[in-house]
Amino acid sequence: MAYAQAIPKGTGRNWALTSAVGGWAERDPNAASAWVQELPAGPTRDQAMQTVVSSLAEKDPAAALAFLQNLPPGRNRQSLYWPIFNKWTMSDPSAAAERAAQLPPGSSRDTALQAIGSNWANQDPEAAYAWANTLPPGQGRTNAMQNILGSWANKDPQRVASIMTALPAGPARDQSVVNVARQWALTDARAALAWTEALPSGDARRNAMRAALTAWVQAEPVVAAEYVSALPPGKAQEEAATSIALQLASSDASAAVRWAEKIPEGAARQNALSNIVSQWAEADPQAAADFAARARGDGRKALLENVSRQWARSDPQAALAWAGNLPEAAARDSALPNIITTLAENDPAEAAKLVSRISDADSQATATGMIASQWAGNDPAAASKWIESFPEGKSRQRAFEQLMSRWSQNDPYAAGAWLATVPSGDSRDAAVNAFTRRIVASDPQAAVQWVQTIGNESMRNTQLETIAAAWIRTDANSAAAWIAASALPNDVKARLLPPRP
Template sequence: MKWFHWLFCLAALVAGLIFGKWISGAAVAEAEVKQFWGQKDEEECLKALGRLAAINQVRAFDLLLTLEDDDTHGLLQGLMKALPDAGSALMTAFLKHPEQHLSWGVGRTAFRCCAEADPERAWQEMMAHAAKFMPRYLPAIAQGMTQNNPLAAMAYAEKIQSPVSRDQFVHEVLESWSGRDGDGLLKWLREQPNQPMLAKHVNWLRLNITNSAGLADIAAMLPETLADNGRGLSLQAGQAVEGIWIRRIDWLLALPPGETRERLCSVAAQGLAYVDPESALKLLPELRESNVRQLVTGAVAGFRAAVSPQDGLAFANALTDAEERRKARNAVFFTWADNDPAGAAHHALESGDPDARIMLSTAGFSWARSDPESACRFALDHDQQKDVKQGRRNALLTSAVGTWTGTEPVAATRWVKALPEGEARDAAFSAVASALSYRLPEESLHWAQGIKDAEMRRQSLSLCLMSWLHKDQEKPLKWLQQASLDEETRKHLNNYLKPNVQAHQSGQSRGAETYLSEGIMIFR
């Protein structure tokens, strides 16, 4: 038996070496995680966490949840992407860290990933700590369960006692299901006795169907309210739209003429307007509602203007409907002002196109964010608006000065003080007063008093006092009593201010936002 004894000792030695190497490997990986995290090297830290997870997943998640920083949620997302089946291990680690239980990002990821890997465990853990986790993470469980088996997820909905929470759970299931298996969802939905109620939770724009026959089901079950008012029928720029039914323009145009074709084309056009306006444009002949036509033509004009303002204008000018043309031109002007404020300002003031002047305020705002002094100098040299019917007087200068004051008040006010007396100087003083009126009301009133034009001065003083009023109901009136003002101005301001004070005290005030300018919003 001596040979057996030696064999046993050898096996124990090998096992010890392997176990020691395992322990040593885990310790090294832990040290690397801490080192790289301290160095703000998220990429290397994630790799080290992956090495630790290869040894012990729970230990890797446990360490991750102890790292001190708000950016750990991104690290957690990265680790789960590398370990899609590790949801149960994450849940084990998550439950050990009560300080993370109310962390929305971490908790949501833990329950969603656990529900995808082990739905019953996710459900049981939530119910075991219902006071803490229910209904906070109910949507995450719904999303996780739906990844593998949406029908099973719907069965869990029946276990929820609260009608509100049950409705929320169903919404998340159907929302997620919509983008995964449109054919399966439509088949299931057709058979449900409460189909109209369930249909409100479907993300109709994201349905991915495999053949055109599904269009009939969509037309039959799409809620009327969604199609009629457009609510919920708009994808945002940057959202993926490949494979979904609204991209199948060929299917839509192959439908027989009639109400179904018009209705589905309208829905698809609204959904595509801001993600693929050129495809939406192909549906324009099928569109009857003026608001949908204006949405599509405006989006096309704006998107083309982002590449070439002249191309955008050419498209807009070619539209035969006057209202469509007006709104499309406006889309071009505002896109131009956002992307190339200097070019937009030049066009507005030098082209002779009176409609283009509407973009002066936007152009001044955008230009002043990148090069405020150049924007103000250009406005001073060119913005000599004489016909106020064509647009707000000194709109470009006012917008540029207000924006500059909101971001660099010292430099802006120094530049404004150096202006020669005249209409432009008054407009600049008014812009400074507006920009300062929320944060520095008394200083803003000082600037307003420096305006030479009596009517403009009264308007500026009124705005400053109203902004102040929504922070303090006593000081504006006290200032008005003590200020050095001519009697006509004092009477005007008193008549203007007192009804608003009474409205504020009675709770009928419209709110301070009514009186805030662009500059104020930036300054805050």
């Protein structure tokens, strides 16, 4: 021991101390434990104490447990149950299980049950599974069952698959389903996938199919692609294509694209390409952008949108230069909105100068609204001055709505003062609509007064009904009095007011 302590601090010293403590513990565990507890708290002491307990457990796990339970509480005590019950299960799993059941409920017993399940499953998974089914519900049972089924699935996935239906719904079954699918796919992927397809819809089914496909595509990518192509069009094919696409794209985007292009035209092919291009754009945006620009068909727009979104996050100026050089207006309109709105997050004034490059009215309106919202967060006066220059139309309406929604959230009084200066029109109606949605919770009477200034009758009546319904929830008497005296249609009043007794 003196030799080990004389070694300079580092891996060699820790190894020497551990070896010395192990030999000491076999001869005099109490003395070794007392010495270990005098060490400074930290990894060296934790490792040394684990060596003491493990040495005892090799010869007499019951004595090791008694020794552990007499130790003073410590941060590493719970983890020491694992080596004890791991060794115990190797020699007598039934005795280990019986003793673990006598431990008081808590994390220590859960650790013991998990250790038993993990080791017993390697020896006799049927017996381990039968034992786990006798445990009371709780984290210990869940952990033990997961370990048993996970280990069992490595050896006999078909057997584990056959007992899935007997398991109660929960984390243990969900994780086991995934483990079975993954392991089974290594030996018979088609059978594993047929099994996953028969599972009930939900996250467990999706994760199991993804696990099986991932295992298969790593071993036989061409055969896996042929399988996906042969699936009938629908959700199952789309999920399968996406799983394989993500797996292939993580290592070779070009190969992933070649694979996806073999899938027949449809949603599965498009979803696969979209996921590949998104991942590709993170690593090599220029190459992904070149591919998206060369694409043809209905999916081209989505590919350009995905590339522009990813590229704008890492290098918006480079993305902007690329999009601006696209020869077709339709391609530019697909790429520019994402780039411009990303620029608006840091420099809305600069983004505002670029929005006119978008020729499609709907795309321009969307981008304009997002810029207005971003700008309103730090300089609503400048944003309002910018959008006032727009002619009446989609872009102006969307911008007024987004500006008012953001501005009234931060400063409703200033937003209301500006709104009072806006001339009548569709854009003002949109702004009033957004403004009243924000203030109705704090001042429903003011919201009602503002809504009554909306020029569009249909919008006005719809918003009045919405405001009145919200008002009833906070002040039923005042709201009911206003509704009764209002000019709302009788059928609206009937919907809002409770029937008279």
